[in-house]
Amino acid sequence: MKTNNVITKIWRYLRHYKGSLFLSFFMVFLSVAMTVIEPFMLGLAITELSSNLIEMARGVEGAGINYDYIFWVLVLYTLRGLVNQFTTFGSNYFITIAVQNMVRDLRNDIIHKINLIPVSYYDRNQFGNILGRITSDVESVSNALQQSLLQIVNAILSIVFVSAMMLWLNWKLAIIILISMPVSYLVARYVVKLSQPHFKAQADALGRLNGFVQESFTGFNVIKLYSREQQSSKDFQKITEDLQTVGFKASFLSGMMMPLVSVVSHITYLLVVLVGGALTIAGRLTLGNLQAFTQYVNQVSQPIQLISQLSGPLQSASAAINRIYEVLDQEEEPNQVSASFDKEVAGHVTFENVSFQYVENKPLIRDFNVEVKPGEMVAIVGPTGAGKTTMINLLMRFYDxxxxxxxxxxxxxRDLSRKELRSQFGMVLQDAWLFEGSIKENLRFGKLDATDDEIVEAAKAANVDHFIRTLPGGYDMKMNQESSNISLGQKQLLTIARALLSDPKILILDEATSSVDTRLEQLIQKAMSRLMEGRTSFVIAHRLSTIQEADKILVMDNGQIIEQGNHETLLEQKGFYYDLYQSQFNNN
Structure with a gap:
């Protein structure tokens, strides 16, 4: 359910820990009460002591300092301080439990949502920007709740309790302070209204910065290769300048709140001292209560100033939670299941009048028809942008x-669950991907219950077993984060072995041999010839040497099949495939 209210968005997660949250608030309630009665208790001692001294100065018979009264006031004052310290500790303890559990749930929901969002979302959004919502934005919300929530509750309760105490002590003098409070509120609200758009722009700029840094580190070698370091630095400086501009506006405007509120507080303090002093001289206000009122001015102004100080982090958190919900509110992939495979999948695949477009009114594939019989090896060739990879994306339901x-x-x-459909596929992409962990863990990724013997057999079938055994640690060797401790071609061999271990009914190879040298390519081709038997296989390749044994070759251009047949028949037609073949093998 979508909502535009920031408090509602946060409460959807905090409500699961409302026991700890409300216990924390209760302790804040006690802590504030102990703080608010402090000036009053000191006022009792001051009033009693001043009265005793005046009587002694006047020579009243039997006059003296009432030590018992002052002693018990000080005892109660000490107990008040102990309760205040205990409740302050307890409130922080319980709010930490609630906030950290809430943040954990929020992160888990983001990751869960990311796994359900259509692939098209990642095509539209920069990876680093998405990453920033999981990391920096969640951390911003966590810090705001952990450090600011209790202070806000404390400030609100302080204002309420202090107002009640002042009205009880002297309502006429209290009116002066009460009038100043809405003035301070209106000043703060106006500043928040001015600065909030800049905090949103700051969060967006930070997301762009994260995206740029992530892309720069990923393509660092390419940047060095083309000597683009200086241009990359200029691009980074442009992004940081934009971030600095919006960050300055946001921080400056929110920083103006405290001085403006302080002006109102100082004027209020001056009026209280003047009016309160006159009332004390007239005998209508005790000296102790005047002292209490001067402290209450600070106890009212400090919460308002505190709220103004916290406006920056709170506005950053507000912008962050809205950015997080931009992900959480994304529509998920439709998954209406009305059918399933009742028996073992044979691998008979048909495309029936298929049309597809990434952008509305810009069709890429139109009336596409092809039949692939079980066990056939189908190769797909064509120029860049012909629709080869799109065809595979549709088959895997990355797009519908x-x-x-x-x-x-x-x-x-579309009648099958994506999980059931994709469980029938093995896929090897052009960009070999391995995660940080052992080689054995990477190979087992496609079949988590695979035994060590099955892993070795898959590696042997992919002609990579010998290479693995030459590595330090063999199958237990740890891959680093970027998998840069082995070559790109070796990574590709491992991903092929991983796909084979999952024993798919349908195999997809998207430029699977593009990063492999000629010798390794020949080894892979021999392994593939054996392992593709009985499997329906789709092979996308620019190297025509890898697909000459295909049962069917589809030549695509502009989303259409312009030629199809096996290698020999296509050469005889002397069409597009023939020209492509000649360009690769007969350049002379």
Whole structure:
């Protein structure tokens, strides 16, 4: 359910820990009460002591200092201080429990949501920007709640309790302070209204900064290769200048709140001293209560100033939670399941009048039709942008077709759950991806219950077992974060072994040999010839040497099949495929 209210968004997570939250608030309540009665208790001692001294100065018979009264006031004052310290500690303890659990749930929900968001969302948004919502934005919310929530509650309760005490002591003098409070509030609210858009712009700029840094580190070698260090630095400086500009506006405007509120507080303090002093001289206000009122001015002004100080972090947190909910409110991939594979999948795949467009009114694939029989190896070739990878994305349901249908064993894949559909596929991408961990853990990623023997057999089938055993630690060698401790071609071999271990019914190779040298390519081709038997296989390749044994070759251009057949028949046609083949093998 979407909501625009920041408090409602936060409460959706904090409510699960309302026991700890309300216990923390109760202790804040006691702590504030102990703080508010402090001036009053000191006032009792001061009033009693001043009265005793005046009587002694006047020579009243039997006059003296009432030590018993002052002693018990001081005892109560000490007990008040102990209770205040205990409740302050307890309130921080319980709010920490609530906030940290809430932040954990928030992060878990973001990750869960990210796994359900359509792939198109990642095509539209910078990776670093998305990463910033999981890291810096969540941390901003956590810090605001952990450090600011109790202070806000404390400030509000202080204002309420102090107002009640002042009205009880002298309502006429209290009116002066009470009038100043809405004035301070209106000043603070006006400043917040001016600064909030800049805090939103600051959060967005920080997201762009994270995205740029992530991309720069990922492509660091390319930047060095093309000597783009200086331009990259200029681009970074431009982003940081934008961040500095909006950050300055946000911080400056929110920083103006405290001095403006302080002006109101100082004027109030001066009026209280003048009016209170006159009332004391007239005998209508005790000296102790005048002292209490002067302290209450600070106890009222300090919470208002505190709220003004916290406006910056609170506005940053407000912008952050809105950015987080931009992810949480994203529509998930539709997953209406009305069918399932009742028997073992054979791998019969058909594209029936398929049309697709990434952008409305800009069709990429139109009326696409092809039938792939079980066990066939289908190669897809064509120029960049022809629709080769898009065809695979549609088959894997990373995107859904605009019109027509794709069927596996006669079942429309839109009627299947994505999990069940994708469990039938093994996929090796052009960009080899391995995570930080051992080689054995990386190979087992596609089949978590695989035994060590199965892992070794898959590695042997992919002709990578010998290479693994030459590494320090063998199958237990740890990959670093970027997998840079092995070559790109070796990474590709490992991803192929990982796909083979999952024993898929349908195999997809998207430029799987593009990063492998000729010798390794020959080893892979031999392994693939054996392992593709009985599996439906889709191979996307620019190297025509890797697909000459394909049962069917689809030549695509502008989202259409312009030629199809096996290697020999396509060469005989002397069309697009023939020209492509000649350009690769007969350059002379």
């Amino acid at each position: 077709v605009t019109k027509g249908a794709i069927k596996v064993d006669g079942i429309d894949i």
